[in-house]
Amino acid sequence: MQDPAARRDSILGKWLERTVATYPPQTSGFLRNEKDRFRNPVGHTLQEGLAALLDQITGEMDTVRIREALGEIVRVRAVQDFTPGQATGFVFLLREILGEELPGGVPTAWQKRIDETALLAFELFVKCREEITEIKAREAQRSFYVRDRMRQRERGEGT
Amino acid sequence: MANPKPEELTQIDYQPGRKDWMNPAVEFRKGVFCYSAAPKNLRYLGLPNPREWQPFDKDWKLPADWKRTILEGMRERLRKFRSFRLFMDICVRCGACADKCHFYIGSGDPKNMPVLRAELIRSVYRRYFTTAGRVLGRLAGARELTEDVLKEWFYYFYQCTECRRCSVFCPYGIDTAEVTMIVRELLNLVGCNINWVVEPAANCFRTGNHLGIQPHGFKDSIDFAVDELEEITGIRVEAPINRKGAEILFVVPSADYFATPHYFTLLGYLMLLHEAGLDYTFSAYASEGGNFGLFQSHEMMKRLNAKIYAEARRLGVKWILGGECGHMWRVIHQYMDTLNGPADFLEVPVSPVTGTRFEHARSTKMVHICEFTSDLIRHGKLRLDPSRNNRWNVTFHDSCNPARAMGLLEEPRYILRNVCKNFHEMPENTIREQTFCCGSGAGLGTDENFEMRMRGGLPRANAVKYVRDKFGVNLVACVCAIDKATLPTLFEYWVPGMEVAGVHELVGNALLMKGERERTGDLRGEPFQEKEASTHA
Numbered sequence: 001m002q003d004p005a006a007r008r009d010s011i012l013g014k015w016l017e018r019t020v021a022t023y024p025p026q027t028s029g030f031l032r033n034e035k036d037r038f039r040n041p042v043g044h045t046l047q048e049g050l051a052a053l054l055d056q057i058t059g060e061m062d063t064v065r066i067r068e069a070l071g072e073i074v075r076v077r078a079v080q081d082f083t084p085g086q087a088t089g090f091v092f093l094l095r096e097i098l099g100e101e102l103p104g105g106v107p108t109a110w111q112k113r114i115d116e117t118a119l120l121a122f123e124l125f126v127k128c129r130e131e132i133t134e135i136k137a138r139e140a141q142r143s144f145y146v147r148d149r150m151r152q153r154e155r156g157e158g159t
Numbered sequence: 160m161a162n163p164k165p166e167e168l169t170q171i172d173y174q175p176g177r178k179d180w181m182n183p184a185v186e187f188r189k190g191v192f193c194y195s196a197a198p199k200n201l202r203y204l205g206l207p208n209p210r211e212w213q214p215f216d217k218d219w220k221l222p223a224d225w226k227r228t229i230l231e232g233m234r235e236r237l238r239k240f241r242s243f244r245l246f247m248d249i250c251v252r253c254g255a256c257a258d259k260c261h262f263y264i265g266s267g268d269p270k271n272m273p274v275l276r277a278e279l280i281r282s283v284y285r286r287y288f289t290t291a292g293r294v295l296g297r298l299a300g301a302r303e304l305t306e307d308v309l310k311e312w313f314y315y316f317y318q319c320t321e322c323r324r325c326s327v328f329c330p331y332g333i334d335t336a337e338v339t340m341i342v343r344e345l346l347n348l349v350g351c352n353i354n355w356v357v358e359p360a361a362n363c364f365r366t367g368n369h370l371g372i373q374p375h376g377f378k379d380s381i382d383f384a385v386d387e388l389e390e391i392t393g394i395r396v397e398a399p400i401n402r403k404g405a406e407i408l409f410v411v412p413s414a415d416y417f418a419t420p421h422y423f424t425l426l427g428y429l430m431l432l433h434e435a436g437l438d439y440t441f442s443a444y445a446s447e448g449g450n451f452g453l454f455q456s457h458e459m460m461k462r463l464n465a466k467i468y469a470e471a472r473r474l475g476v477k478w479i480l481g482g483e484c485g486h487m488w489r490v491i492h493q494y495m496d497t498l499n500g501p502a503d504f505l506e507v508p509v510s511p512v513t514g515t516r517f518e519h520a521r522s523t524k525m526v527h528i529c530e531f532t533s534d535l536i537r538h539g540k541l542r543l544d545p546s547r548n549n550r551w552n553v554t555f556h557d558s559c560n561p562a563r564a565m566g567l568l569e570e571p572r573y574i575l576r577n578v579c580k581n582f583h584e585m586p587e588n589t590i591r592e593q594t595f596c597c598g599s600g601a602g603l604g605t606d607e608n609f610e611m612r613m614r615g616g617l618p619r620a621n622a623v624k625y626v627r628d629k630f631g632v633n634l635v636a637c638v639c640a641i642d643k644a645t646l647p648t649l650f651e652y653w654v655p656g657m658e659v660a661g662v663h664e665l666v667g668n669a670l671l672m673k674g675e676r677e678r679t680g681d682l683r684g685e686p687f688q689e690k691e692a693s694t695h696a
Binding site: 023024026027030031034036037038039040041042075076079080081128131132135136138139140142143144145146147149150153 | 178188190191258263264265266267268269272379380383414416417418419420422586588589606609610613614617618621622625644645647648651652653
């Protein structure tokens with residue numbers, strides 16, 4: 001496989017650039033340039049996550065690390081103004097960037113990894129959306145806690 | 160519409176087009192807005208234009224003269240509130256506030272930049288109330304008031320939690336929350352309001368609290384708490400309701416007696432007030448600290464706030480003690496005095512235990528329970544065993560209103576450092592006056608608005624996650640009922656496993672009461688970890 005180490009910064013820079021471009025133009029600069037992770041959690045998540053994904057896709061392909069980094073990014077995009085395709089499609093941007101950066105073309109193995117990563121992104125997206133439904137139900141339960149507890153007591157169901 | 164062809168399906172445009180900010184079109188997609196107010200609630204409060212409608216409807220069934228009503232409403236408020244006129248005129252669009260809003264940070268939507276959100280009404284102000292705007296129109300940043308602009312106002316001003324973080328950074332001191340408050344007032348004039356604000360206000364007006372709990376229901380809940388406390392501590396505390404002649408009226412947010420984790424805070428209060436030997440009473444009508452009028456109009460805020468002082472007068476108390484409520488304190492500290500005050504029939508609050516005179520409350524006559532408790536601890540009046548909170552590794556979330564509207568920064572921290580052993584602050588630019596909102600205040604904490612809440616709460620959750628990973632924090636303490644209702648939800652999504660508690664729940668855990676039975680577990684029924692005999696006295 002090709003060693004993309006020399007091109008890493010350039011590839012990562014382009015991937016980040018094109019991913020923040022999926023946000024409104026007035027915002028993409030902020031997401032890219034604000035380095036304080038607490039003032040810019042979305043940008044920070046993208047910067048860290050994309051770097052980890054790039055290293056794994058072009059390196060070890062450790063699925064635990066992939067899942068972790070991808071999960072962080074997708075969790076953010078799952079509640080932002082994106083369709084499912086837009087929320088997860090940033091993964092495919094890597095293929096075109098690698099094509100531009102690597103003169104010998106993108107190795108087939110990496111193409112396959114990008115596809116696998118994109119599928120995993122979609123899976124994680126769906127998982128986030130399912131979680132939302134469950135979380136909402138639990139929130140409703142909490143708001144009637146005392147009433148439910150009183151009823152349990154009346155029925156002698158203990159504490 | 161014909162189904163797209165397979166090759167069309169794969170053509171996803173990842174890049175949004177540059178949209179002119181003056182274009183008011185918004186899409187009401189489920190998950191990012193709140194449902195409209197039910198007509199029965201508008202009728203109950205005598206508010207205009209009650210009708211069945213939803214924000215995603217094309218026809219909002221506005222009154223025929225809605226435009227005149229809005230412009231007249233603006234004219235009246237520009238005359239009445241010098242602050243509003245100033246906020247319309249003075250902004251130089253320096254951008255200091257732009258990236259300070261939690262909704263902007265979490266959503267990336269430029270219209271969530273406080274400067275641009277305010278520009279949505281400033282542009283209308285320029286068009287109708289300034290010469291330059293009238294003559295030059297768009298060139299002077301002026302916009303016509305159209306139905307689309309009204310819809311845009313509804314969309315974005317119900318995406319502001321009135322937390323005032325942006326105001327901290329404004330070099331001119333523009334209180335952007337007050338811009339939101341005025342726009343919401345204007346929207347209310349034509350019946351464009353949300354149920355999560357209007358229904359609690361209507362309930363509050365009728366029975367005194369957000370859920371519409373009647374006096375017997377209120378008494379049942381308090382009695383239930385007294386019974387449970389007796390099981391836990393072996394001590395039967397008094398929790399009087401509507402007792403005339405008590406020295407102090409105690410007002411709490413209603414969630415404290417119906418929701419979790421609020422309820423454990425209520426148990427903590429009851430223990431503390433018993434141990435301090437306070438001569439106090441609850442009121443079944445002033446059974447709500449929260450004031451959803453604040454999120455609606457100054458008139459409604461005044462109507463709801465009045466009950467606390469009416470009850471203080473009726474019961475003949477000397478002063479008022481307030482529980483762990485958030486926006487109640489903004490109303491008390493910033494508006495009460497000119498709404499319903501001065502409360503000159505009450506006395507300047509003095510702690511009967513320590514003799515401390517709470518001079519800062521000499522006008523409102525209302526003291527925050529964290530001020531009261533920290534004073535007790537400072538004077539060595541409480542016996543505390545912080546090791547009883549050993550299962551918790553705690554951080555403190557400054558609730559927006561107590562922090563920014565009343566400057567309650569040190570007292571909760573002082574209490575926490577005395578009642579638990581493991582305490583870690585979140586990063587400096589996310590706490591105290593720079594605290595990040597829960598993303599669900601100002602009436603936005605409803606489940607249909609879930610995605611927007613998760614966006615708005617991301618900066619807060621992000622800092623919590625940091626202290627979890629760095630210090631092993633597993634509990635966020637706070638002093639606001641909306642926080643307690645919505646932070647657990649926020650953390651379930653962003654920081655799973657993180658728990659939320661009121662400061663006085665932790666006080667209740669640590670408090671050694673005279674005559675208590677040997678306690679083996681905390682107020683949640685969980686066993687204490689490694690019991691130690693260290694006390695603070």
